[in-house]
Amino acid sequence: MRVFLALWSLFLLTACEGSFVRPSSLGRKVGIERSYEARDACLSRNAAAESTSTTDFATAAQAVALACQPETDKLIVASDQTGDAKIAASIRKDTEFRAMKYVLQARGQALF
Numbered sequence: 001m002r003v004f005l006a007l008w009s010l011f012l013l014t015a016c017e018g019s020f021v022r023p024s025s026l027g028r029k030v031g032i033e034r035s036y037e038a039r040d041a042c043l044s045r046n047a048a049a050e051s052t053s054t055t056d057f058a059t060a061a062q063a064v065a066l067a068c069q070p071e072t073d074k075l076i077v078a079s080d081q082t083g084d085a086k087i088a089a090s091i092r093k094d095t096e097f098r099a100m101k102y103v104l105q106a107r108g109q110a111l112f
Contacts, residue, residue, distance in 0.1 A: 028078070035075040039095065042068040047102035057107070061100040068095065 046064040053060055065072070072095045080087040 028081075031078045032075070035071070035078040039068055039071040039075050040098065042071045043095070043099050043102045047099065047106040050103055051106035057100060057103055057109075060103045061096060064103060065092075065096045065099040068099070 043064055046067045047060075050060045050064055055063075072092060075095075076088045076091050079091060
């Protein structure tokens, strides 16, 4: 019985071996986080510049998102290794949503 228990424990420990974070995954994660930070910093900077504009919120948010297109593209490259168009579209949509958030904050409006 003890032999069975020892073998079963060994089996369970070796079954989880592939679930640990690999060094290459950690480097990719850091790259993605830096890309997010660069994009968000760009959105914040450009939203502050748009805060004095008289255009509506949606137009200002689109202008801010367009101004940060290079940072968004770098984020897409860092995040998506497969070239999937759905992932790129999702990140672009997230960029527009965050741009709206930063524009509203810069103009002193509540998000909700």
